[in-house]
Amino acid sequence: MVESDNSNSVEASVAEAPPEPVLRVAPSPHLSKTAVTTRWMMSDVLLGLLPVLAMAVAIFRWYAVAQVGLCILTCLAAEALFTRMRGKPITLSDGSAVVTGAILGLSLPWSAPWHIAVIGSVVAIGLGKAAFGGLGYNIFNPAMVGRAFVMLSFAKELGASAYVSTQSQLTVVTQATPLTAAKKLAADLAAGTITMGEAQVHLESARQLWPLFLGNVNGSLGETSALAVLIGGLYLCLRRSASWEIPTGVILSAFILAGAANLLGLTPFTALYHLVSGSLLFGAFFIATDPVTSPLSPRGKFTFGLGIGALVVLLRLFSGYPEGVMFAVLLMNAVVPLLNQWTIPRPVGGPAPQRT
């Protein structure tokens, strides 16, 4: 069986010469790219999240700090608790619980009460990770497991109305989130409560892409600024801490499907609007790219991304939710083992003959 490099040590001493160094025997390769470790990858993801975190704090002030901080702390505590319960050594220092907490926190609305952050984090780590065997063994994205759990359990606190507070000092939260507004607009039009002309007025102001891009709109903590997400996300792709095939697939299929829907009149908003609104970009770069729950091969990753992008647009158009990134990701996570099997890369020189 594989043993560590101190399985065999030979010491030889020569009479006159100084004592020889201890020589160890180990399997090749004997070099490694020492800089890149799991911990480095997690730290890199956190670095990539910094622009998003910064924008969240800039827009939502104290709420962002509290929400994200609480999620991170609870995730760390939950991981410590569950690994202790499983009798395994505690590996908090690998940084994965911090990343889960940060992403979960950023996907919550500013107004979610503290108990939602706590419950979400405990479920994320407990059900999403520990129950499967810990880091590397889970099938579903832990942050999204926690998010979906609290979404379904606390519908009111996390529903569209939770994002709005007309009395707040933060001007952004006095308006509904762009996608909620879009959904309401579409519903009103269909019900006939507003005329097309009135709808157009609303549409014109809602269609302004710039605020969406910069982040001056309402939404969950991490989703509002597309610019921040792009900066952080591209950084991760360049450093190979996130596989670029996944966000490429997400953006491509979302763009095509939203564009087609726009042309067919199913949505008044353009493909570009759909891209920068909601948490599509945040999901594409930070949630879908979780390595444990995404496929192994480049083709598999791209297909995975395509599926998520398509599902997000479909959920936006046809489901009751204004936004569906978490469900899209969880659904595609379930398909990952199949994608892996379907996209086994062809070896150079062709498949190997099988021995029975």
Place this chain on the structure above:
Amino acid sequence: MTSTATGRGTFARGVHPPERKHLADQAPIEVLPTPPEVRIALLQHLGAPCEPILKPRTEVALGDVVGQAKGFVCAPVHASIAGTTGRNSVATLPNGRHVAVVPIKAAKQQPLSGQALFDDILGGEWPTDGLDQYQPQTIADAVRDAGIVGLGGAAFPTHVKLTRNPEKPIQTLLINACECEPYLTSDYALMMESPAPIITGALLAQRATGVHEVIICLEDNKLDAAERLRQAARGTTVQIRILKTKYPQGGEKQLTVAVLGKEVPTGGLPLDVGAVVLNVGTAAAVARAVVRGKPLTHRIVTVSGRGVEHPKNLLVPIGASYRTLVEYCGGLTADAARLVAGGPMMGFTIGSLEVPVTKGASGLTVLTADEVRKAEETTCLRCGRCVDVCPLNLVATKIAMASKANDMDLAQRYHITACMECGCCAYVCPAGIPLVQLIRLGKVRLPKG
């Protein structure tokens, strides 16, 4: 006829480990002083072991046969020094095999040593025309009798490659001068100091195999060696092709892709795409065998790494112990931690300095504690970096985990037998998983068939 060299000069994926060739690439080849004893291994090639034919206490001269070849895929072994044989014993080679060795105690007077020995082996004139006087079968026989095997490391008996197979004609001879492993500079030193026999050997191999084209392939970190080869090859049809420096460009499957644009079928040989690959040192040995009628008794070994005091390129007799080499290079440093026979990516560690040098030994790399790969393993994150670097496009982590769990069906579905154990995957793995070792474990666990 049009050239077969239509490859784009590199292959997909691969890694870029630090080259660190500067430690030894300026060192001129030094002839190792005759050691007091050599131990000639009776199996130092791929194939059947040699049969010992000498009784103990027989006097042998430099170049006498001490082990006869048995079967076709075998090559005889010869005495690399003048002396007296002892009783056969067993040595453990770096790959872990226990093989019989013929010890030879050095005679007080050696006929050749120092510069004279160098000149006898590599120096002097090497013809580049008039080689048609040698018949193909004569060349193959001379190569076999000289005990020549692949000096690049695989140690496959060369005469097998030079014997024509009517069912599988070959068009191209590739001379592999890539030397893609970090630290190693033995092929480089040979090309810089003694390029002539390489050209002669390449032309002789061409005569034997009947190929249309001969191409010497080098990485672009050896442009000065390429220039030496070009000068030596002037007036001949031998071509020089420069390839992008990347590990493992020296692997023959990567070589055929980069130079010829063809993929060797999994489980097959370059023969299947009409090519044969010879190491540049092997070519020089072929020249010596055919033109001068001398057997393979010495080879250039790079002793390098930060764990040795004075890295050098040495011309050593086969069978010298690694201890002799290390002592000649000033000994190990205090922080030496690992002795690797070969390069750090694919070489085998040796646990004792008494291991004898064999024909396939291109170098001894002594790694220090801080540069050695740490054995701290964490869980696989399925990040896919191993997939991104595998030169053969395999999913290393899946094969490794399947092997670990003894799920050989799954391992085979991911083409475990195609793996060449180059080490790119384990090199980049952020979790520090010993992927290559797990794949080796899997290969052992495969059903036989």
